[in-house]
Amino acid sequence: MNDNKLNRLFAAARKHPAPVPAPDFAADVLRAVRREPAVAAGEPLAIFDQLNRLFPRLALAAAALIVVSLATDYGLTATDWPDLGAGVAQVSSQLLFNPEEL
Amino acid sequence: MSDDAELLQRIRAGATDEFAELVRRHQAQVFGILHRYERDAQRVEDLAQETFLKAWRALAQFDGRAPFEHWISRIAVHTALDHLRKEKRRISAVGLPDLGDDALDWLRSGDEKSELDARSAAEVLAQAMQRLSPNDRVILTLQELEGRSVKEIAATLGVTGITVRVRAVRARARLKHALERLEKT
Numbered sequence: 001m002n003d004n005k006l007n008r009l010f011a012a013a014r015k016h017p018a019p020v021p022a023p024d025f026a027a028d029v030l031r032a033v034r035r036e037p038a039v040a041a042g043e044p045l046a047i048f049d050q051l052n053r054l055f056p057r058l059a060l061a062a063a064a065l066i067v068v069s070l071a072t073d074y075g076l077t078a079t080d081w082p083d084l085g086a087g088v089a090q091v092s093s094q095l096l097f098n099p100e101e102l
Numbered sequence: 103m104s105d106d107a108e109l110l111q112r113i114r115a116g117a118t119d120e121f122a123e124l125v126r127r128h129q130a131q132v133f134g135i136l137h138r139y140e141r142d143a144q145r146v147e148d149l150a151q152e153t154f155l156k157a158w159r160a161l162a163q164f165d166g167r168a169p170f171e172h173w174i175s176r177i178a179v180h181t182a183l184d185h186l187r188k189e190k191r192r193i194s195a196v197g198l199p200d201l202g203d204d205a206l207d208w209l210r211s212g213d214e215k216s217e218l219d220a221r222s223a224a225e226v227l228a229q230a231m232q233r234l235s236p237n238d239r240v241i242l243t244l245q246e247l248e249g250r251s252v253k254e255i256a257a258t259l260g261v262t263g264i265t266v267r268v269r270a271v272r273a274r275a276r277l278k279h280a281l282e283r284l285e286k287t
Contacts, residue, residue, distance in 0.1 A: 001281045006274070009281075010246045012223030018134040019143035021150070026125040029154045033121055036158065 106170040114161065124170070125154050131171060132178045138243045139182040140189075141228055149185055153178045176258050179240060186236035201229055201284065209285045226284070233280040238273035245270050 022028075051058070106124065113120045129150065136149045156177050157164075164173055201209075205222040218226070227247075231239045244250045244258065245266075252270075256263045 001278045001285070006278060006281070009218065009223050009227060012218045012220050013227045014247055014249075015220035016137075016224035017220075018130070018137040019146050021129045021133055022147065025129055025147065025150070026122040029125045029151055030119065030122040032151060032155055033118065033158050036155070 107166055110161070110164070110166070110170065121158060128171060128174050129154075132174060135175055135178040135248070136182055138247050139186060139239070141224065145185075149181055150178075153181045156181065179244070179258050183236055183240050186239055189232075190236060201225060201287070205229075206287075209281065226281070230277055230280040230284055233283070234273060234276055237269065238276055241266065241269050242273045242277060 106127070109120055109124055113124065132150045132153050133146060136146045136153070137143075140146050140149060153174070157174055160177070164170070202222060202225060205218070205226045208216060208218045208222065209226060231242065234242070240259070241255065244255045245252075250258070252263045252266045255266045259266070261269075
């Protein structure tokens with residue numbers, strides 16, 4: 001496929017006409033607009049509406065975070081690094097509740 | 103007839119019915135954009151409705167600095183991009199339909215002057231483009247089928263002009279490769 005043939009393909013496809021909107025298309029859109037939750041144009045959204053719209057992305061981000069955390073934990077365990085629990089115990093024994101210093 | 107700015111002002115003031123007039127003014131433009139990404143007329147209509155609903159929901163964010171037609175066309179392109187991403191998953195599951203004989207003959211023909219009708223050309227392009235990523239497909243469609251400038255594409259997609267140029271060159275190469283694979287089917 002050379003450039004000339006590709007350009008002729010684009011030129012021919014450009015002439016393909018778009019479908020004509022149905023006569024009642026605008027009325028259908030208006031009906032759908034009226035079925036929308038009572039958020040008038042120009043009115044700011046409530047925080048719960050905004051969270052609701054973000055839901056799929058927030059759910060994906062949460063799932064990704066869980067996967068990354070599990071992978072990190074698995075990786076650290078496999079390489080014999082001290083895990084988070086051990087780190088906390090170490091910090092608390094060194095700084096907070098060292099019985100030898102009491 | 104009042105311009106879009108006046109109409110939008112009335113809609114924002116509560117004249118919801120006036121939104122239908124705004125739809126009538128811009129529906130041909132929106133259908134014209136969306137049919138480049140979806141060949142089924144009913145689905146184009148569904149996507150057009152989705153585009154106008156998104157515009158309705160985001161009307162508060164339209165500041166009027168750019169013409170309404172630019173704003174609605176950006177929403178239409180992003181609606182198409184979302185649609186392509188969903189379609190990509192569906193097509194990888196069910197596969198592509200076969201090309202028509204005219205389209206296949208033209209693809210395989212070595213005759214540099216043979217012409218292809220618009221319908222078959224759209225069919226060939228749709229088939230080949232379905233093998234590209236949604237981002238490649240949008241860039242090629244905006245540049246080659248809609249004739250938009252690099253600057254316009256960059257503004258629509260929210261990327262730099264250099265990114266558009268680089269992506270367009272790569273997308274074109276990938277499209278050629280996809281067409282060559284189609285030839286061999």
